[in-house]
Amino acid sequence: MEVIESFENNLNLKCKLQVLSRADGSAMFSEGQTVVLSAIYGPVEVKMQKLLIEKASVESVFKPKSGLPGVSDRYKEYLIKNICETALASALYPRTAVLVNLQEMQNQGQLISCAINAVCLACLDSGIDMKFLFGAVSYFLTKEEELTLTPPINESSVKAMFVFVFNNTKGDVIASHTEGRFSIDQYKTALDICRDEVKKVFIFFKETLLDT
Amino acid sequence: MSELSPADFYLPGEIIRNLKSKDREVIIGPGLCRNESDTKSLIASQAGYLCFRAPNTYWLEGRRNRYIPKKADLVLGIVTKKSSDNLKVDIGSAESASLSMLAFEGATKKVKPDVNVGDVIYAKVINAHKEMEPELVCIDQYYKAGKLGVLSNEGFVINLKQKLIQQMLNPENPLLRTLGRKFPYEIVIGVNGKVWMRANQCKDVLTLCRAFQIAEYQKETDIIGICRQFK
Incomplete structure (x- = not known):
């Protein structure tokens, strides 16, 4: 189980699968200096109040590096739950639950996109049926109106942040998240660049799974 | 397994073309689903290598960790609950399977098999619809146990x-x-x-x-x- 690295792109992705022995699928994923550990359990037995007759219910838990989970962590859980519900072929497993656990290890700004990619790799590792893959890319707008893929070292110099999540079938946006102030043109540029960049993420996913 | 090449590796959502089956009839196994927009191709739903067996069976050979019950599977389970005429058996799937007390060799309504909670059972899945709980039996179609049944506690x-x-x-x-x-x-x-x-x-x-x-x-x-x- 060696760590798979990708230096070809400037996203600087690294990944290790099957890091947890008891989870159905797990992945340690890093984007630059941001690291997230994710685990998937499923399909497992569901609690009565969360039972859905026609499909599997997805539950996600995000654990911050230290302290108790706050409102922003709840938001990430909600975002990941929504993405998983669209991407997993949940109609194949009615009256079951799929549990997604995430643990933040290090944060250097790309936490949301890193978490989403980690979840996708954990899903692939667990062998759960999916309709499509999803990959996320973060993009930053600095105070000097510069657009960059690598997060600025100083957090105060970030004016806005974009996170786009794409699927691998048609390259559609399946989720997006933005913070800060920006113009419509900047948003469009970011979207176009992220759409190109996510292809490298998918290539990285394929390389990772081929090697392990 | 040595003939697996990276070209046959598919990820969920990727479309599989060039199916070489007879009469364009395809039997699909795990990891594949039909493409609604183009009936000549398939869509992968798991990460894995595409395998083909003549004349027309396709499946994806990938990683699979959680057990999903399939009909006629031979499984090992642990009894978790016992009632008068039914047993609940944990077979590692999302829902525990049910095993009738009458589904043992020589069992009648009066003579019931000696099964207790915690026993290990080797059984066959007879019903595995995704909407229902899986059902097990410990007899074959001739009402004989064969190799099925309760396994020794020494194991x-x-x-x-x-x-x-x-x-x-x-x-x-x-x-x-x-x-x-x-x-x-x-x-x-x-x-x-x-x-x-x-x-x-x-x-x-x-x-x-x-x-x-x-x-x-x-x-x-x-x-x-x-x-x-x-x-």
Whole structure:
């Protein structure tokens, strides 16, 4: 189980699968200096109040590096739950639950996109049926109106942040998240660049799974 | 398995074209689903290598960890609940399976089999619809038990990865034979990942456990190579 690295792109992705022995699928994923550990359990037995007759219910838990989970962590859980519900072929497993656990290890700004990619790799590792893959890319707008893929070292110099999540079938946006102030043109540029960049993420996913 | 090439590797959502089956009729196995917009192609729903068996069966050979019950699977389960005429058996799927007390050889309404909570049972899945709980039986179509039924309490149960289970069930795989040459043992393999085994000494059981746990993380070709050294 060696760590798979990708230096070809400037996203600087690294990944290790099957890091947890008891989870159905797990992945340690890093984007630059941001690291997230994710685990998937499923399909497992569901609690009565969360039972859905026609499909599997997805539950996600995000654990911050230290302290108790706050409102922003709840938001990430909600975002990941929504993405998983669209991407997993949940109609194949009615009256079951799929549990997604995430643990933040290090944060250097790309936490949301890193978490989403980690979840996708954990899903692939667990062998759960999916309709499509999803990959996320973060993009930053600095105070000097510069657009960059690598997060600025100083957090105060970030004016806005974009996170786009794409699927691998048609390259559609399946989720997006933005913070800060920006113009419509900047948003469009970011979207176009992220759409190109996510292809490298998918290539990285394929390389990772081929090697392990 | 050596003929698997990276070109046959698919990820969920990727479209599989160039199906070489007769009469354009395709039987699809795990990891694949139909493409609604183009009936000549398939869509992968798991990550894995595309496998084909003539004349028209396709499936994806990938990683699969959680057991999903399928009809006619031979599984190993642990009894978790006992009522007057039904047993609940944990077979590692999302829902525990039900096993009727009458589904044992020679069982009648008055003569019930001696099964207790915690017993290990080797059974066949007779009903595995995704909307219903899986149903098990311990008899074949002639009402005989055969190899099915309650397993001895002297055995030892471990969980293994589905990939290794598939390899061990392949009669050409030398792993079990090589171990059998070293010491005698009994083994029952359920396709749900649970394995029951018994040997004369506790030491031998531990050797088996260790061997399987190491084999989980080895490639099939490596396992065959290591087994050859012991010939």
